[in-house]
Amino acid sequence: MDFHAAGDGSTDDAKAFAATWNATCGDSSSPTMVVPGGRTFLLSQIRLNGPCKSPVTVELDGEIVAPNSIWTTAAANLLTFYRINNLTVNGSGQMDGNGDIWWTCFNQKLLAFASCNSLSVKNIHLKDSPDKHMTLFRCSQVQVNNVSVRAPGDSPNTDGINMAFSDHVYISNCSFQTGDDCVSILSGTSDVIVSNSTCGPGHGISVGSLGADGTTALVERITVSNCSFSKTMTGVRIKSWQGGSGKANGFLFENINMTDVQFPIDIDQFYCPQGNCPQQDGAVAISDAKFINIQGTSSNPEAIQILCSKSVQCHGIYLYNVNLTCSGHTAQTRATILNAYGTIGGTVKPQVQFLGA
Template sequence: MDRNTTEFGLQIISLIVCIAASYLDGGLAAVFNVTGFGAIGDGIHDDTEAFSQAWEAACSNGGGSSSVIVPAGRTFLLSPVNFEGPCYSSNVHFQVLGKIVAPNETDAWKGCVSNSWLHFSDIPGLVLEGSGVIDGRGSPWWKNVSLGILKNALHIHKCDGLQLRGLHHVNSPKSHISINKCNGVSISGLNILAPENSPNTDGIDVSESTHVLISDSIIQTGDDCVAINSGSSDIQMTNVSCGPGHGISVGSLGANGSYATVEQVNVTKCNFQGTQNGIRIKTWPGGSGYARNISFEDITLQDVENPIIIDQFYCKGEFKCEDKPSPSAVQVSHVTYQGVNGSSSSEKAIQLFCSESKGCTDIKMQQINITSAIPRAKTYAICKNAYGESSSTSPLVPCLTQLHDDVLGREASAVWV
């Protein structure tokens, strides 16, 4: 047998192995290991083509489930790549056990779809999981913002029934995970990490999505741990640890005069350590729409600069929005804070800055206890056009007034305690 024949035989065996059927999650699934399609995994050679071929094979596999395997013990360099459906498989698992890294050179990011590195779209039932690492190698972007629009590491679009679990996401140029137009999403067991001074490195961004559960995750970044953006409803967050970072945010909403909506957001049993913000709602002046039926319950704070904040004058610090009155604003209403406890690194524990054109209505605060992290310092609440009720709060929040026709539009005074 000559050498060519032997090599051909080995290639055939390798291909058979990589598509061999095995039992996963109790059902028959075809398995496609990226190494069987030529991925080297030395962190130097570009393995994008091998990943694309493995994906194509898994996605086109008719009937049952398919699984793409990224094996442990190797580092796979990928250029920006699209994993697209719809697939013939009933659902597709993408299991990351090794490490996937982005290019070190920013020029290699050209041609990104949706300004992202790893892009999954139109794949109902997608399961993206594993104990491996997705490393966006974002430092070249952070150091030089003149390079252009920052890129998201992972963007998932129109993947209903998405399950995202167990992975380590690190050092994205911009947002680590972006979820858009997905319904029935479960995100759990993630570790997301970037330096505190890395700009715009949100942990998880959700937009135009419904029925989303984010749970049991640790997020330490340079921006929002989680941001809920327009078009989203029925968003549940529980047992999320945030810090450092900019807290958990609804918004920003209403930029450039846009119409924006968010509703039915419930944040429970989350903790914040050393964050710039704790629980925040942020809207731009001049926008329209609503942010409503939002609750924050059983929240723990440790050394948080702005523990509770509603900011209807958000503008990324580009100018003082309060100096530019606007006739419209996103309506903020029916917001509940209950069982919020811990310490603030500043004296302003509660800040409710609402637009004169709309105000914030039906705000409820119960069982709040935020003390100063600074010895012998006190905390206070400050409000502007905020209406609702409070009980059992420290600091006291008398500036949160009842809404009456004769007081609508007036500014409630700041209160020191």
């Protein structure tokens, strides 16, 4: 407000945000930029650039809204933080993407962080993004805590958090209600922990898709623990296209509760959302994936699906204490395993038969 923002929800406050950011970023005394509560700030597309002279906090207590119109024809983010180290975004406020008017084209995203290191995002609410709600690209040492994401279950491509070429990302105590992946982990990403979070509706927590158009992918050391999934399409998933290359390894999925999930455990090297993909040799090699203490119900009798390529088989799959029953059906759950080597321990239901076992 000191930089002449209207905060009335109808006046574009992008210039006031830019002026406030320039003053904040140029301050060497660890300043805080405050978006005050009780007001609504309309923003057109804006990018806030670093590097800054000292650590910066953005206190988001009010509401930021996107224009309720088609405001660009190019792929874009409403609010991007770029090349800012030691950034904290905190507060009780909300970003509303007014996404329903975009859901036939979905190429505008809500909140993006690019090339930001030592980043902390806490307590904010994200709602109805036109596309992905939060993106992390080439970020390192990221903490996301107590963030909520909310969009209708049938809204297209509204991932909760999408990350690529990032490392050491820690997501905890978050709530995701989306029309696509709650968390999506793409190529170039390593050392990710998602814990104590809820997902549903949505498509689950997904690694991939990887290897599209013959590309080489690399994803390593991903942990999902103490999370719950309700009425999602998948629970924990690794998905890759035929014909890709590279590797995805070092997965731990543990202490997870599933409620009415279509495919609670899903590894799919034949990912093809539109159907009719040509058969190809080659695949992203998937190995060292552990599924431990996973309980609950599946809405589909096929509760476990591990579908691997004949040319690049999956190795090192481990299931321990898995108990998945069929919700609302008298049918027994089953597992479909294709070209996968692995072992089991404890009690595993449905029964799983790996190659070489």
